[in-house]
Amino acid sequence: MSRNHLLLYCRPGFESDMAGEIQDKAAVAGIYGYVKTKKDSGYVVYITQEPDGAWKLMGNLRFDDLVFARQWCAAVPMLENISQTDRVSAILEALNEHDFPCCGDVVLETADTNEAKELSGFCKKFVNPLRQSLRKADKLTSKPNEKISRLHCFFLDSTNVYVGITDTRNSSPWSGGILRLKFPKAAPSRSTLKLEEAFHTFIPADDRDTRLAPGMKSVDLGAAPGGWTWQLVNRSMMVIAVDNGPMQQELLDTAQVDHREEDAFTFQPPKQVDWMVCDIVDKPSRSAELMARWLVNGWCRETIFNLKLPMKQRWQAVQSALQMVEDICAGQGVQVELRCKQLFHDREEVTVHGISV
Ligand SMILES: C[S@@+](CC[C@H](N)C(=O)[O-])C[C@H]1O[C@@H](n2cnc3c(N)ncnc32)[C@H](O)[C@@H]1O
Known part of the structure; x- marks a missing residue:
């Protein structure tokens, strides 16, 4: 199967727009598949027929040209019901099974929904143990030539996670694709x-x-x-x-x-x-x-x-x-x-x- 799930993060409520856009653009790129959406979830998955189709599609499209995508990654099918006591093993197993390369960084993310955001504390605690295990398993490095790939763990809840990869030169540099800015007090409106x-x-x-x-x-x-x-x-x-x-x-x-x-x-x-x-x-x-x-x-x-x-x-x-x-x-x-x-x-x-x- 490999990386045939293109995971796209979007504003909650815009899943059908994101789905329409990726279907149109994937068809032009000649990489066929179908889309899975859940209303107000804040993400869309485009599942390609080709085994490594999501990665291939990312190579064919420019992230900057996507209107509704905040971030994207080429993921493997969702890891479901992973053990609450040993999540690291489940993630490492998937990386080995699907032949993930060694990455320059790892990020733990959730959708931009109130429900998913409750997981941010868990993500903060889990990131360091995960980093250490990835380093030991040769899946994470600080060597400059590996910096171009970044591993994403996108948690839907504490036991269901998508694991994917992006090219840092063709994706958003911000966590979850969100640029957080401080409101300047002197400005007259939030816009x-x-x-x-x-x-x-x-x-x-x-x-x-x-x-x-x-x-x-x-x-x-x-x-x-x-x-x-x-x-x-x-x-x-x-x-x-x-x-x-x-x-x-x-x-x-x-x-x-x-x-x-x-x-x-x-x-x-x-x-x-x-x-x-x-x-x-x-x-x-x-x-x-x-x-x-x-x-x-x-x-x-x-x-x-x-x-x-x-x-x-x-x-x-x-x-x-x-x-x-x-x-x-x-x-x-x-x-x-x-x-x-x-x-x-x-x-x-x-x-x-x-x-x-
Ligand atoms: C969303 S507000 C703009 C907010 C502004 N960008 C800010 O940051 O404070 C839209 C503005 O467009 C103005 N507007 C609407 N139609 C206009 C027109 N035909 N000519 C000039 N201004 C117009 C409205 O008066 C309103 O102040």
């Missing part, structure tokens, strides 16, 4: 964390100083009360904040914010800006059309956009919105690179990054 997470997700660390540089010009569409504007101001940028609603006074007092009480759908910047960000609640098609207009006209160099997804068929809605941006831009001879992720701080929405290339 500030969505933009901060988007910067971490879409802009590589090495590029942040140049692509999010002090003095850059930006536009925030649908800015009030100013959570996203706060992120831009905090990076010493100048911001045109477009919204009929009131902005936080402290932000206006910085003299970095020019508040325009205008309609974001008709607003045009006086000159090209470095960044346009937008968090307006509207239909995905309308937001997509607005994003395309900014990219086609070269009004901004880069953009980060939220697509709100109150509908049932969310994967389809995301696909059509992204296709729409690409089609409009291609129709005008503008090539764009789009990336889209459901971030940890996103709720019924996904975040898109766009740049013309």
Whole structure:
């Protein structure tokens, strides 16, 4: 059987969207299988027909291109009802039986549900004994050339666990695929964390100083009360904040914010800006059309956009919105690179990054 279970972690409630996405992408990659989902579980399993199909599929796809996946790993079938007194042996047995290579790290995780999170104390206690046993069995090493593979133990409860492997160059660097950020007290709304997470997700660390540089010009569409504007101001940028609603006074007092009480759908910047960000609640098609207009006209160099997804068929809605941006831009001879992720701080929405290339 080997590693034929592709385990994908997602936001609880988005399992059918995750399932639709992986089925479509696996079919394009020619790796066939079926999907197992449980509503509100926070994960999906895609079981491939080929023996090592999950690992092969991960090699064919880019993790960054998956919208609804927070993390993934190529796992073996679930280890069921393992002994509560000797979990290590059950895990080692599976690693040997399925010929797992020596890994550079091991992480113990659970789904992002209240029920599963109760296991986090157990995971913390279990990780060190497991590490020691893995080292003794030559399944864990600190040698740099082994650092590219990471072992995942995904506990559904204290006796049922998926054991899988990821390539650290093609997966999320964060435990459970979740980037935990501290809410900055001075920011006027919690949505500030969505933009901060988007910067971490879409802009590589090495590029942040140049692509999010002090003095850059930006536009925030649908800015009030100013959570996203706060992120831009905090990076010493100048911001045109477009919204009929009131902005936080402290932000206006910085003299970095020019508040325009205008309609974001008709607003045009006086000159090209470095960044346009937008968090307006509207239909995905309308937001997509607005994003395309900014990219086609070269009004901004880069953009980060939220697509709100109150509908049932969310994967389809995301696909059509992204296709729409690409089609409009291609129709005008503008090539764009789009990336889209459901971030940890996103709720019924996904975040898109766009740049013309
Ligand atoms: C979700 S809130 C934005 C929150 C903001 N990103 C923050 O972090 O504080 C959406 C905002 O879009 C604004 N909005 C909706 N339609 C708009 C339009 N056509 N033009 C300008 N602003 C609009 C609303 O007034 C509202 O303040």
